[in-house]
Amino acid sequence: MKCTYNFSAGPAVLPKSVMLRAQGEMIDWHDSGLSVMEMSHRGKHYMSIFEKVESDFRSLFNVPKNYKVLFLQGGAIAQNSMVPLNLLNGKKANYVVSGYWSKRTYQDALPFGDMSIAASSESIGFAKAPDLNDWKIDPSASYVHFCSNETIHGVEYFDMPSIKTIPVVADMSSHILSRPVDISQFGVIYAGAQKNIGPAGLTIVIVRDDLLEVASPLTPSVFNWKTQAENQSMINTPTTYSIYMAGLVFEWLIELGGLSAIEKQNIKKAELLYNYINSTDFYSNPIDIKNRSRMNVPFRIQNEDLHTSFVTGAENLGMIGLKGHRLVGGIRASIYNAMPIEGIQALVDYMKDFEKSH
Numbered sequence: 001m002k003c004t005y006n007f008s009a010g011p012a013v014l015p016k017s018v019m020l021r022a023q024g025e026m027i028d029w030h031d032s033g034l035s036v037m038e039m040s041h042r043g044k045h046y047m048s049i050f051e052k053v054e055s056d057f058r059s060l061f062n063v064p065k066n067y068k069v070l071f072l073q074g075g076a077i078a079q080n081s082m083v084p085l086n087l088l089n090g091k092k093a094n095y096v097v098s099g100y101w102s103k104r105t106y107q108d109a110l111p112f113g114d115m116s117i118a119a120s121s122e123s124i125g126f127a128k129a130p131d132l133n134d135w136k137i138d139p140s141a142s143y144v145h146f147c148s149n150e151t152i153h154g155v156e157y158f159d160m161p162s163i164k165t166i167p168v169v170a171d172m173s174s175h176i177l178s179r180p181v182d183i184s185q186f187g188v189i190y191a192g193a194q195k196n197i198g199p200a201g202l203t204i205v206i207v208r209d210d211l212l213e214v215a216s217p218l219t220p221s222v223f224n225w226k227t228q229a230e231n232q233s234m235i236n237t238p239t240t241y242s243i244y245m246a247g248l249v250f251e252w253l254i255e256l257g258g259l260s261a262i263e264k265q266n267i268k269k270a271e272l273l274y275n276y277i278n279s280t281d282f283y284s285n286p287i288d289i290k291n292r293s294r295m296n297v298p299f300r301i302q303n304e305d306l307h308t309s310f311v312t313g314a315e316n317l318g319m320i321g322l323k324g325h326r327l328v329g330g331i332r333a334s335i336y337n338a339m340p341i342e343g344i345q346a347l348v349d350y351m352k353d354f355e356k357s358h
């Protein structure tokens with residue numbers, strides 16, 4: 001195999017052991033004579049898989065009883081429209097803009113009603129997340145939306161907002177399950193699967209029960225959280241195989257010791273990379289120390305002309321996906337749960353060599 005380490009932002013690296021298990025179960029799942037891909041989503045085999053996936057997710061992420069977990073489609077981007085359709089209820093909403101994704105969420109929400117920006121770090125190039133104390137919350141708004149980890153800019157909130165007046169809605173796509181979170185601080189959490197959960201196609205939405213009552217009648221039924229909650233996310237065919245794969249990832253995380261255990265690993269991995277970047281003027285990361293993402297690490301070389309040869313050289317060594325997002329350029333290493341620390345060590349070793357030879 002040529003690719004040794006995959007640093008892509010998403011679809012992203014999956015644990016090797018999970019893929020080997022999926023491979024072993026691919027043709028004939030547990031003597032059923034069927035591949036999971038061939039199963040009826042309402043049959044007993046698939047229902048047993050589905051129910052375990054949900055209960056494993058709930059225990060892993062410590063989801064309180066008064067929250068529903070939905071397994072939907074459409075990606076995180078579909079939720080940009082679904083959040084206002086399900087929650088706005090004719091009122092206003094507040095948006096925090098801390099990078100590309102939360103800005104896009106705000107822009108997508110504009111046609112639905114009276115949206116306002118509660119805080120923005122755009123004027124400083126998203127170099128730090130707007131401080132929680134600086135969020136201008138309108139208590140008459142239906143909710144405040146933010147993105148807790150900006151995948152492109154590499155900006156992460158480590159303290160989560162504790163707001164009593166209105167529900168907090170969070171896009172956690174690129175760092176969900178990277179550490180424990182107190183879900184009771186949120187009204188809604190959503191995440192596309194292809195960063196830290198499993199294959200693309202699945203979107204997980206966690207929603208507090210009392211927020212299920214106010215959807216606009218215009219909400220498409222497949223995206224109506226209440227309708228989906230009442231039908232086990234199966235008002236139509238769900239992404240059966242992506243859900244199964246996500247379940248294997250949840251089992252892998254549980255065996256590893258859960259989210260506190262993976263958090264320790266993630267801290268170590270991020271420190272290894274950031275410490276090296278900090279130790280040299282050759283590379284730099286523009287983000288305020290307290291918001292530097294543990295999952296997505298963008299960095300630049302002082303001589304910008306070297307970015308292409310850095311990325312090509314890394315590819316020749318089997319390290320792929322390091323090209324920065326087209327909007328910001330430079331280099332980005334996405335180091336999700338499934339990236340082993342050996343991958344980061346290999347990257348840092350390569351960075352040192354590259355620095356010496358340039």
Ligand SMILES: *Cc1c(COP(=O)(O)O)cnc(C)c1O
Pocket residue numbers: 010074075076077078101147149150151171172173174192193195
């Ligand atoms: C990737 C990503 C998205 C977009 O997800 P899709 O599944 O492509 O819709 C939205 N928000 C964040 C934070 C992301 O990382």
